[in-house]
Amino acid sequence: xxxxxxxxxxxxxxxxxxxxxxxxxxxxxxxxxxxxxxxxxxxxxxxxxxxxxxxxxxxxxxxxxxxxxxxxxxxxxxxxxxxxxxxxxxxxxxxxxxxxxxxxxxxxxxxxxxxxxxxxxxxxxxxxxxxxxxxxxxxxxxxxxxxxxxxxxxxxxxxxxxxxxxxxxxxxxxxxxxxxxxxxxxxxxxxxxxxxxxxxxxxxxxxxxxxxxxxxxxxxxxxxxxxxxxxxxxxxxxxxxxxxxxxxxxxxxxxxxxxxxxxxxxxxxxxxxxxxxxxxxxxxxxxxxxxxxxxxxxxxxxxxxxxxxxxxxxxxxxxxxxxxxxxxxxxxxxxxxxxxxxxxxxxxxxxxxxxxxxxxxxxxxxxxxxxxxxxxxxxxxxxxxxxxxxxxxxxxxxxxxxxxxxxxxxxxxxxxxxxxxxxxxxxxxxxxxxxxxxx
Amino acid sequence: xxxxxxxxxxxxxxxxxxxxxxxxxxxxxxxxxxxxxxxxxxxxxxxxxxxxxxxxxxxxxxxxxxxxxxxxxxxxxxxxxxxxxxxxxxxxxxxxxxxxxxxxxxxxxxxxxxxxxxxxxxxxxxxxxxxxxxxxxxxxxxxxxxxxxxxxxxxxxxxxxxxxxxxxxxxxxxxxxxxxxxxxxxxxxxxxxxxxxxxxxxxxxxxxxxxxxxxxxxxxxxxxxxxxxxxxxxxxxxxxxxxxxxxx
Numbered sequence: 001x002x003x004x005x006x007x008x009x010x011x012x013x014x015x016x017x018x019x020x021x022x023x024x025x026x027x028x029x030x031x032x033x034x035x036x037x038x039x040x041x042x043x044x045x046x047x048x049x050x051x052x053x054x055x056x057x058x059x060x061x062x063x064x065x066x067x068x069x070x071x072x073x074x075x076x077x078x079x080x081x082x083x084x085x086x087x088x089x090x091x092x093x094x095x096x097x098x099x100x101x102x103x104x105x106x107x108x109x110x111x112x113x114x115x116x117x118x119x120x121x122x123x124x125x126x127x128x129x130x131x132x133x134x135x136x137x138x139x140x141x142x143x144x145x146x147x148x149x150x151x152x153x154x155x156x157x158x159x160x161x162x163x164x165x166x167x168x169x170x171x172x173x174x175x176x177x178x179x180x181x182x183x184x185x186x187x188x189x190x191x192x193x194x195x196x197x198x199x200x201x202x203x204x205x206x207x208x209x210x211x212x213x214x215x216x217x218x219x220x221x222x223x224x225x226x227x228x229x230x231x232x233x234x235x236x237x238x239x240x241x242x243x244x245x246x247x248x249x250x251x252x253x254x255x256x257x258x259x260x261x262x263x264x265x266x267x268x269x270x271x272x273x274x275x276x277x278x279x280x281x282x283x284x285x286x287x288x289x290x291x292x293x294x295x296x297x298x299x300x301x302x303x304x305x306x307x308x309x310x311x312x313x314x315x316x317x318x319x320x321x322x323x324x325x326x327x328x329x330x331x332x333x334x335x336x337x338x339x340x341x342x343x344x345x346x347x348x349x350x351x352x353x354x355x356x357x358x359x360x361x362x363x364x365x366x367x368x369x370x371x372x373x374x375x376x377x378x379x380x381x382x383x384x385x386x387x388x389x390x391x392x393x394x395x396x397x398x399x400x401x402x403x404x405x406x407x408x409x410x411x412x413x414x415x416x417x418x419x420x421x422x423x424x425x426x427x428x429x430x431x432x433x434x435x436x437x438x439x
Numbered sequence: 440x441x442x443x444x445x446x447x448x449x450x451x452x453x454x455x456x457x458x459x460x461x462x463x464x465x466x467x468x469x470x471x472x473x474x475x476x477x478x479x480x481x482x483x484x485x486x487x488x489x490x491x492x493x494x495x496x497x498x499x500x501x502x503x504x505x506x507x508x509x510x511x512x513x514x515x516x517x518x519x520x521x522x523x524x525x526x527x528x529x530x531x532x533x534x535x536x537x538x539x540x541x542x543x544x545x546x547x548x549x550x551x552x553x554x555x556x557x558x559x560x561x562x563x564x565x566x567x568x569x570x571x572x573x574x575x576x577x578x579x580x581x582x583x584x585x586x587x588x589x590x591x592x593x594x595x596x597x598x599x600x601x602x603x604x605x606x607x608x609x610x611x612x613x614x615x616x617x618x619x620x621x622x623x624x625x626x627x628x629x630x631x632x633x634x635x636x637x638x639x640x641x642x643x644x645x646x647x648x649x650x651x652x653x654x655x656x657x658x659x660x661x662x663x664x665x666x667x668x669x670x671x672x673x674x675x676x677x678x679x680x681x682x683x684x685x686x687x
Binding site for chain 2: 022023024026027028029061064067068069070071081092
């Protein structure tokens with residue numbers, strides 16, 4: 001399912017466009033392949049930017065490492081190879097009353113990738129990040145050594161590997177503690193809100209009462225309408241029939257023309273979305289609720305051949321989010337799908353983990369060359385002024401300065417980076433000087 | 440339903456694993472044979488976790504044709520009979536290397552045809568004695584018409600398809616069904632490093648599910664994905680003079 005074309009594996013945003021060589025890792029017990037240049041593990045290619053790209057060097061395809069090694073249905077502990085997807089783990093566990101404690105917005109990511117990006121989900125206020133539920137993992141270093149790391153073994157290397165963007169070595173297997181769930185259904189309620197103040201109230205109250213919270217925000221709204229949206233909150237429902245993960249029913253067979261995401265159509269989409277919610281709760285499958293976009297294969301192609309750039313950041317609260325939304329709407333490039341969620345103060349386990357207390361806002365932009373890159377620079381400036389940070393998993397272009405300001409632990413992290421591993425992202429943010437490159 | 444008794448020969452191949460995953464989820468009793476014991480162990484643990492109700496494994500080099508009969512007997516005993524067998528191993532050499540060194544080409548034919556034909560015969564005989572069973576074999580679209588790009592590999596698969604066809608006709612009267620599977624290029628370790636357009640690479644799980652369905656329903660010749668039947672049908676009909684001028 002990895003996205004790609006004749007130039008090799010690509011990232012989900014398909015920006016930057018690079019020619020990428022690939023070598024496959026089919027067996028966890030094999031030594032790392034001998035490559036001249038540093039390599040980078042590559043799973044499903046669902047990172048948006050260049051944390052999963054290694055221009056000029058090879059990526060190491062890990063999807064062949066997709067075997068389950070052990071599962072205890074009593075304790076909910078599963079050990080699997082790192083190329084298993086979260087969807088595969090969930091499909092195995094759900095019929096026996098378990099589910100991954102944290103899932104991202106798609107189930108098509110590997111467990112290794114979930115560790116390496118220390119992903120979060122709609123239940124961050126209850127469960128924290130993915131890395132908190134890792135009991136142990138095996139790391140193959142460039143020198144061939146194999147180390148079992150976890151919260152109680154090789155803890156420093158574990159802290160660097162969780163959120164470590166695949167740069168500390170190859171994760172071959174992961175042992176996870178799953179969470180008990182009553183079934184395959186979620187009771188969801190949608191509550192429209194007119195202001196960010198109202199969002200804050202809803203978030204504070206819903207975090208106490210609901211397992212999942214997330215909001216959609218109208219990315220085109222300006223002036224007094226800025227900050228309107230729909231708040232979604234959900235709880236696991238008891239009973240209901242078991243439900244296997246659905247296969248993608250639709251796919252996008254070719255790159256959409258730029259006109260698809262033009263301003264009038266965006267406005268129409270956002271207006272419709274706002275009116276969608278019906279009062280009261282409804283029951284939806286856990287798959288549909290947690291991974292709504294998984295129903296459409298290759299939806300990234302809707303953004304056209306020039307790709308998709310996402311900007312996800314965390315800032316302390318309403319003020320920063322208002323500035324980000326205003327900058328985006330004023331640019332005339334309003335975000336297609338804008339998602340807002342609060343992060344709790346549950347500590348993240350990785351040196352480079354993205355989640356920290358505050359509000360996280362994700363904005364999607366079709367790649368339109370320099371204007372898009374300039375807008376993203378403006379958004380970065382807001383984030384920096386707020387003392388926030390940008391999410392590497394979604395990033396393809398943040399400056400070294402922005403990265404370092406957001407992740408003061410980067411120096412401690414750099415000491416753990418394996419010299420046989422590198423990525424486009426890492427070479428960019430590690431560079432001493434950096435300039436804005438044209439696409 | 441009583442669990443199916445399924446023997447997979449070449450169980451560490453990526454497509455074989457995909458088929459085995461489907462059978463494991465259904466609670467089948469699985470027999471697995473492969474050359475590399477370390478790889479076989481991890482495949483077995485995966486299938487156990489996924490729900491296989493019994494697992495029997497044996498490390499064997501299937502190029503050693505003299506072991507075939509004893510191996511099949513042992514599997515049959517361990518599984519308590521045999522409903523399905525799948526011969527699933529093969530190698531895809533880099534064509535230029537195979538042309539440069541006759542031993543590389545020979546090893547390809549030895550692996551993909553000589554040993555598989557002997558194995559098909561050995562399994563077929565046991566199924567014939569039992570009067571039932573489905574015997575699947577992984578051939579390839581590459582065997583339908585030799586192409587400049589990969590005719591060393593293609594020739595081995597053409598021979599295999601022809602063998603399976605004849606065996607299928609022979610065993611049809613004995614209650615045994617032979618299923619010839621012809622996958623197109625699939626995204627597996629076998630195809631990494633070969634210059635194939637990724638858009639043409641099929642998903643290994645889709646292919647695994649299709650093969651499983653073909654085995655359970657007793658389809659005789661199955662292309663995976665299905666559209667390859669049409670593609671190869673046209674390719675086979677092309678006049679040679681035209682075919683030779685094409686780059687396909």
